[in-house]
Amino acid sequence: MEDVIHVDFNLKNKDFSAYQSARGKMKNRHFDFVICDAKTQEIQRIIELDGWTHRKDSEAEADKFKDEACREAGLKIIRIDYQEMNYPETMLQKIVEG
DSSP: OTTTSOOOTHHHHHOHHHHHHHHHHHHTOOOSEEEEOTTTOOEEEEEEEEOGGGGSHHHHHHHHHHHHHHHHHTOOEEEEEGGGGGOHHHHHHHHHHO
């Protein structure tokens, strides 16, 4: 996640511990897919494939963190539930519509 969303460097000067904590959370998590504009490299959408394990509390907490980070960064995150993965047309429509 840290390759896509950067922790505010100004936080480092204000609260170093909070800065380190935020960076640690970002470094230990990854997005499944990042869709960018081919010309500008601007991020268009983040795609997360949520398998059955995402029903666990620990995974739900990680998903919530990703959702909040994307919202704060102004990025669209699209979640595809494991039951939707059997329907490619539905998945594509969800991704395109955002």
